[in-house]
Structure formats: structure tokens, C-alpha cells
Amino acid sequence: MGEGIGSVEKAGRVGWKQDPEGVRSNIVAVAMAEFAQNGLSGARIDEIAAKTLTSKRMIYYYFGDKEGLYRTVLEEAYRKVRSGEQELDLEHLEPDAALARLVEFTFDHHSSNPDFIRIVMIENIHHGAYLEQSDLIATMNEGAIRKLEQICARGRAAGLFRPEIEPLELHWMISALSFFNVSNRPTFSRIFGAALFRPDGQKILRGHAVEMVMRFVMA
Incomplete structure (x- = not known):
């Protein structure tokens, strides 16, 4: 042995x-x-x-140490989602199509990566203390806002988007619609049933998330 x-x-x-x-x-x-x-x-x-x-x-x-490992895990969680956004090649889409694609990606990423949601929830329990220690996370997430700024600028220039749309608020909205779908899945499904979290239900919610964002931004 x-x-x-x-x-x-x-x-x-x-x-x-x-x-x-x-x-x-x-x-x-x-x-x-x-x-x-x-x-x-x-x-x-x-x-x-x-x-x-x-x-x-x-x-x-x-x-x-364990905290150093946790910070790296947190960085990797954000790196994965931001890397996925970069691969969407949104610059070659019309601004409305680019925004819709970004919402779809965010909804799909969060739905299929529940550990990402749990890690973010855990970091909120710690009041963002470890996230604050990471310059890498700050840089990655600034890139996400810049991407939305570019989409919004193109949408305004084309007369498609309302001029008062704020990219940071838009990011908040997209995140909220996609995050709750996973973060509250256990309690929501036990109270109201699991129909919305089956494939057909998720497809419907995904479509509604895109529709809500697009109705909010369109001129």
C-alpha cells in the first residue's frame, strides 16, 4: 500500500x-x-x-492561504463571464441585435453557472471585501460597462435607443433579471412550483427578459 x-x-x-x-x-x-x-x-x-x-x-x-484561494476563485468567476461576453463579437451586430444578444448571453450564463451566482452571493455576505482587494475584477467589470456604453452610443446614433439610457443602470437591469432566476430558484420553486425552471419555462423567461430590456431602451 x-x-x-x-x-x-x-x-x-x-x-x-x-x-x-x-x-x-x-x-x-x-x-x-x-x-x-x-x-x-x-x-x-x-x-x-x-x-x-x-x-x-x-x-x-x-x-x-484559504483567503488567497477564495480571491482567485472570485476573479476566475468574473473572468469567465466577461470572457464569454468578449466572444460574442457584438461590434458586428446592429445595436438592438447586440443588446438582445448580450441579454440572452447573460441569462444563459447565469442559468447554467449556478456556482457563479452562489459565489457572488457569498461575496455579498462579506460586503464585497475580497472583491475590493482585486484590481483585476475592477478592470474586468469596467470593460463590461464600456461594452454597454458602445452599444448605447450606436443605438442613440441610429435613432433606436432613448437618449437618457444610462449604461450602468442598464447593466444593473440585465444583471437583476438574470441573477434572481438562479439566486432565488430554491425558495421560489418550493413556494410556487418548479415550472418556470424547467427548459420550457426558462425559454419563456429568457425571451421576456430580452423583451423587457428592449422595450425599456427603444426610442
Whole structure:
């Protein structure tokens, strides 16, 4: 048995040397699920290490401590959604089509990534303290507002959007419509039933979210 454990540990060390970024990504993915499930205070490094392809020692090597790992998880959660927005290539769409596509993407991303919603909820419990420590998150989210500023400017220039539309308020609206759909799913479905959270219900809600935003902005 000792020989088997030694072989696993050796394989872990080789993996770290050959693919350090892969090891780091594996830790972050496992940690995201742990933090989303148990929160910052409830998550345990021992539990995270046991589910990764590496060791507790390597977690501390990469991230310093549990709070450092949590900040990285928070950054990765925001990076993923902002990276997805960049891939939409909205600049080549008409402004109304670009905005509708962005709403669809946000609704779909949040619906299919409940851990992202839970991580954001957990960070709100901590009053945004760890988010505030990250310059990276601030930069990424500024990019999201700039994207909406560009869409709104093009929409106004084309006579499609009302001139008083504020991109930051628009971002708030899109986020609210998409966030509640996941954050309150357990309580809402237990009180009113789960029909809205089945595929057909989600398709309807997605369409209504787009319609509400577009009716709000159109001239």
C-alpha cells in the first residue's frame, strides 16, 4: 500500500512540473465548487485538496492561504463571464441585435453557472471585501460597462435607443433579471412550483427578459 501512495504522490509532483497551469486550474475549479457549496468560512483546504489532482502543500504554494484561494476563485468567476461576453463579437451586430444578444448571453450564463451566482452571493455576505482587494475584477467589470456604453452610443446614433439610457443602470437591469432566476430558484420553486425552471419555462423567461430590456431602451 505504501508503494501505491508513493506512486500517486510522485505522479502529482510530475504533473505539477509538467503542467503547472493545469494543476492550478484544477485547484481553482475544485475550490469554486467547494466555496459555492459551503461559503468561505465553511470550506476546508483539506477537503479541497482531497478532491484535486495535487496536494494541500501545492495549494498553499500557489495561493498562500484559504483567503488567497477564495480571491482567485472570485476573479476566475468574473473572468469567465466577461470572457464569454468578449466572444460574442457584438461590434458586428446592429445595436438592438447586440443588446438582445448580450441579454440572452447573460441569462444563459447565469442559468447554467449556478456556482457563479452562489459565489457572488457569498461575496455579498462579506460586503464585497475580497472583491475590493482585486484590481483585476475592477478592470474586468469596467470593460463590461464600456461594452454597454458602445452599444448605447450606436443605438442613440441610429435613432433606436432613448437618449437618457444610462449604461450602468442598464447593466444593473440585465444583471437583476438574470441573477434572481438562479439566486432565488430554491425558495421560489418550493413556494410556487418548479415550472418556470424547467427548459420550457426558462425559454419563456429568457425571451421576456430580452423583451423587457428592449422595450425599456427603444426610442
